[in-house]
Amino acid sequence: MSSEPPRPERPCASPTGEGFPGDDRLLCGWGRTSPSRARLVAPLTDDDVARLVAAAPARGVVARGLGRSYGDAAQNAGGGVLDMTSRRGVLEADLARGEVRVAAGTSLDELMRWLLPRGWFVPVTPGTRMVTVGGAIAADIHGKNHHRDGSFGDHVAGLRLRTGAGEELTCSPAELPDVFWATVGGMGLTGVILDATIRLLPVETAWMLVDAERARDLDDLMSRMEARDAEYRYSVAWIDCLARGGSLGRGVLTRGDHAPLDALGPAQRDRPLHFDPRPVVTTPQAVPSGLVNRWSVRVFNELWYRKAPRERRGHLESIAYFFHPLDGVVGWNRLYGRRGFVQYQFVVPPGAEDSVRHALALLSGAGLASFLAVLKRFGRRNPGHLSFPIPGWTLALDLPTGSVELGALLDRLDEIVLAAGGRVYLAKDARVHPARLARMYPRLAEWAEVRAKLDPAGVITSDLARRLGW
Amino acid sequence: MHDALGAPQSILLLGGTSDLGLATLRRVLAAGRTRQVTLAGRDPAALEAAATDLAGPDGPEVTCRRFDALDVAGHEAFVAEVTAGPGDLDLVILAFGHLPDQTRTEEDPGEAVRTIGVNFTGAVSVLVPLLRAMRAQGQGTVVVFSSVAAERPRRANFTYGAAKAGLDAWCQGMADRLVGTGVRLLVVRPGFVHTKMTAGMRPAPLATDPDAVAEAVVRGLARGATTVWAPPALRYVMSGLRHLPRPVYRRLPL
Numbered sequence: 001m002s003s004e005p006p007r008p009e010r011p012c013a014s015p016t017g018e019g020f021p022g023d024d025r026l027l028c029g030w031g032r033t034s035p036s037r038a039r040l041v042a043p044l045t046d047d048d049v050a051r052l053v054a055a056a057p058a059r060g061v062v063a064r065g066l067g068r069s070y071g072d073a074a075q076n077a078g079g080g081v082l083d084m085t086s087r088r089g090v091l092e093a094d095l096a097r098g099e100v101r102v103a104a105g106t107s108l109d110e111l112m113r114w115l116l117p118r119g120w121f122v123p124v125t126p127g128t129r130m131v132t133v134g135g136a137i138a139a140d141i142h143g144k145n146h147h148r149d150g151s152f153g154d155h156v157a158g159l160r161l162r163t164g165a166g167e168e169l170t171c172s173p174a175e176l177p178d179v180f181w182a183t184v185g186g187m188g189l190t191g192v193i194l195d196a197t198i199r200l201l202p203v204e205t206a207w208m209l210v211d212a213e214r215a216r217d218l219d220d221l222m223s224r225m226e227a228r229d230a231e232y233r234y235s236v237a238w239i240d241c242l243a244r245g246g247s248l249g250r251g252v253l254t255r256g257d258h259a260p261l262d263a264l265g266p267a268q269r270d271r272p273l274h275f276d277p278r279p280v281v282t283t284p285q286a287v288p289s290g291l292v293n294r295w296s297v298r299v300f301n302e303l304w305y306r307k308a309p310r311e312r313r314g315h316l317e318s319i320a321y322f323f324h325p326l327d328g329v330v331g332w333n334r335l336y337g338r339r340g341f342v343q344y345q346f347v348v349p350p351g352a353e354d355s356v357r358h359a360l361a362l363l364s365g366a367g368l369a370s371f372l373a374v375l376k377r378f379g380r381r382n383p384g385h386l387s388f389p390i391p392g393w394t395l396a397l398d399l400p401t402g403s404v405e406l407g408a409l410l411d412r413l414d415e416i417v418l419a420a421g422g423r424v425y426l427a428k429d430a431r432v433h434p435a436r437l438a439r440m441y442p443r444l445a446e447w448a449e450v451r452a453k454l455d456p457a458g459v460i461t462s463d464l465a466r467r468l469g470w
Numbered sequence: 471m472h473d474a475l476g477a478p479q480s481i482l483l484l485g486g487t488s489d490l491g492l493a494t495l496r497r498v499l500a501a502g503r504t505r506q507v508t509l510a511g512r513d514p515a516a517l518e519a520a521a522t523d524l525a526g527p528d529g530p531e532v533t534c535r536r537f538d539a540l541d542v543a544g545h546e547a548f549v550a551e552v553t554a555g556p557g558d559l560d561l562v563i564l565a566f567g568h569l570p571d572q573t574r575t576e577e578d579p580g581e582a583v584r585t586i587g588v589n590f591t592g593a594v595s596v597l598v599p600l601l602r603a604m605r606a607q608g609q610g611t612v613v614v615f616s617s618v619a620a621e622r623p624r625r626a627n628f629t630y631g632a633a634k635a636g637l638d639a640w641c642q643g644m645a646d647r648l649v650g651t652g653v654r655l656l657v658v659r660p661g662f663v664h665t666k667m668t669a670g671m672r673p674a675p676l677a678t679d680p681d682a683v684a685e686a687v688v689r690g691l692a693r694g695a696t697t698v699w700a701p702p703a704l705r706y707v708m709s710g711l712r713h714l715p716r717p718v719y720r721r722l723p724l
Binding site for chain 2: 024026031033034035036037038059071072076077078079289338339340342401402403404406407408410411430431433463466467469
C-alpha cells in the first residue's frame with residue numbers, strides 16, 4: 001500500500017519462552033491525558049495472540065489498534081498491551097456479495113484504499129480513517145450516516161475472538177449472539193478480536209455530492225436537520241460553541257451522498273474511483289499548552305462560520321475532504337499541548353433538544369473553548385449491550401484539560417445527560433463517574449455477566465476497566 | 471486508576487494528621503472519584519479523629535495505619551501492607567515533617583539528627599519502596615511537601631531547611647527519573663503556612679493557609695507541573711532572594 005498510517009514503533013516478535021515479551025512503553029489515548037506504562041508487543045499470528053493471552057502478566061492484557069480512542073480504553077498500566085496493527089490486510093473477499101474478511105489490525109484507511117478502486121466503500125466511517133477494524137467494532141463506531149445505516153457493528157457479518165479464558169470463538173448476530181453483541185461496543189474487554197467479516201457499500205465513484213448550509217442558531221439548525229436529514233445518507237453539523245445568546249448553537253450543516261458517475265466532471269471521470277489522500281501538514285512534536293484557548297477558538301469559529309456558504313447545493317468533494325478533513329493534519333491532537341484534551345460526546349433521546357441547548361449554554365457560559373463541536377442525529381440502536389448510539393441527538397466537543405474547573409463542569413453535563421435519559425460515549429470518555437456510567441448503560445450488568453463467563457479470571461483488562469471498577 | 475483530569479481512586483496520606491496533608495486530601499476528594507483513603511501516622515487517636523472528619527455518606531472508605539518516619543527498618547513492611555490490596559495506589563501525599571526549634575538543633579545532636587531523620591532520611595526511605603510499587607503498577611502520582619526553606623538556608627531554620635533541601639533535591643532527580651514510567655512526582659514548596667506545626671511562630675511575609683496550599687497543589691497537578699510554590703508569588707520572591715549576596719541576605723530580617 002502506497003502510504004501507510006503512522007504507527008508507534010513497536011517490538012514485533014513472536015513470543016517464545018517464559019514470561020510476557022515486549023518493551024515498556026508509555027501509552028495514552030488520542031486525548032493524551034492519562035498516560036500509563038505497559039509492555040507493548042505485536043503479535044504476528046493468531047497463535048501469537050493465543051500465547052500472549054495465555055502468558056498475560058498479573059495485570060492482564062488488552063488489544064490496541066491505532067490509539068484513536070480519546071481516553072484510556074487501549075492502555076493497561078503495569079500489564080500487557082497487544083499492538084494489533086501488525087496484523088493487517090484483506091484475508092478473503094467476496095465482492096459479488098459485497099463482503100470482506102479482514103485482520104483486526106487493518107485500518108479503515110488501508111481498507112478504503114483497497115476497496116474504492118474495486119467500487120466498494122466501508123459501511124461506516126468516523127471522522128478519521130486512522131482506526132482499525134478491531135477498534136471500530138470494540139467501540140461500535142458511528143459516522144455521518146448513523147441516522148440511516150446504524151453503526152459499524154450493524155455491518156459486521158461475523159468475527160473471531162480470542163477470549164481471556166483462552167478460547168477461540170466465532171460469533172455473529174446468529175451464532176453466539178450474546179458474545180457478538182457484548183463485543184460490539186465492549187471496548188475490547190470480551191477478548192482480542194482476530195478478524196471480522198464486513199458488509200460493504202457499493203459506490204460508483206470516490207467523490208461525494210454535498211449540500212452545505214448555515215444555520216443561525218440551534219433551533220434553526222435542529223429543525224433543518226429534522227426536516228431533511230432523511231433525504232441524505234450522510235449528515236453532520238458543526239457548531240460554534242462559543243456563540244452565545246441569540247446565536248447560541250449557530251452552525252454549518254453539511255449533508256451528502258456518494259456521487260454517481262454522471263455527476264463527475266470530465267477531469268474526474270477518467271479515474272472516478274481514484275483514492276490516494278495524503279496528509280497536508282504535520283503538527284510539531286511540541287506545541288505549548290494553552291494555544292487552544294477561548295480567543296484562538298473564537299477567531300477560528302468566526303472565520304469558519306463566515307467562510308461557509310449560506311447555502312450551496314451539489315458541490316463535488318473528495319471522500320477524504322468530506323469525511324476526514326482532520327486526517328490532513330498529522331497529529332492534530334498535539335495542538336492541545338502536553339496537557340492534552342478530553343472529548344465529551346453524549347447522546348440524548350428525541351425530545352431532549354433542551355438538554356443539548358442547556359449543555360451548550362453551560363459550555364459557552366464557562367467560556368470553554370471547543371475547536372470541534374459536532375452535532376448529529378442518531379437513528380435506531382442495535383443490540384450491543386454497551387453500544388453508544390441510541391436514537392436522538394449526539395453532540396461531541398473537544399475540551400482542553402489543565403483547569404481544575406473542568407471536572408465539575410463535565411460532572412454537571414453528565415447529570416443533564418442522565419436526566420434526559422442519555423449517555424456518554426466510552427470511546428471518548430476518560431473521566432465519567434462509574435456510578436453515573438452504570439445508570440447511563442442499563443444493560444451493563446448483563447454485559448458484565450457475558451464478560452465474566454468469557455474471562456472468569458479477568459485476564460483481558462484495561463485502564464478504562466480499572467477506572468470504571470469493572 | 472487516575473482519570474483524565476487526575477482524580478485518583480485511592481490515596482495514601484503519609485502524615486495523616488498534617489494540616490497541609492489533610493487540606494490537600496480534602497481538596498482532591500472534592501472530585502468525588504476516590505473510594506479508598508489510608509491515613510498513616512504515629513498517633514492512632516488523632517488519625518481516627520481525622521478519619522471521622524473525612525467520613526460521609528458518599529465519602530471514601532478510610533483506613534488508619536501506624537507509620538513512623540524514624541522507623542526506617544519498618545518502611546518496607548509498611549509499604550507491602552498498604553499496597554497489598556487488589557486496587558492500585560493512585561496518589562501518595564507525603565506531608566509529614568518535623569519543624570524543630572532551631573537553636574535546640576544547634577546544641578542537641580539528637581534533635582539535629584531527628585530533624586534530618588524525619589524530614590529527609592525517613593521520607594526517602596519510605597518513598598523508595600513506594601515508588602517501586604507504583605512503577606510496577608505503571609501509573610501513579612506522588613506529591614511531596616518540601617519547603618521554601620529548601621531554596622536557601624536562613625539562620626532561623628537551617629537544620630530543617632537542610633533536611634528539606636536534601637529531600638527536594640532527591641525528589642527533583644527522582645521526578646526526572648520517573649519520566650516514561652507512568653508515575654509522576656510533584657514537589658510542593660510552601661512558604662509560611664498557618665498550621666499547628668507553626669503555631670506560636672511569627673508569620674513570615676506572604677504567609678498563607680492550608681486551603682490555599684491545597685488549591686495550589688491541585689492546580690499544579692491539573693496543569694502537569696513538576697514544582698508548585700504556595701503562594702505562587704514565592705517562586706519570584708525566592709528567585710530574587712537566592713541571588714542576593716550573602717552579607718546582604720544575612721542581614722535580612724527573615
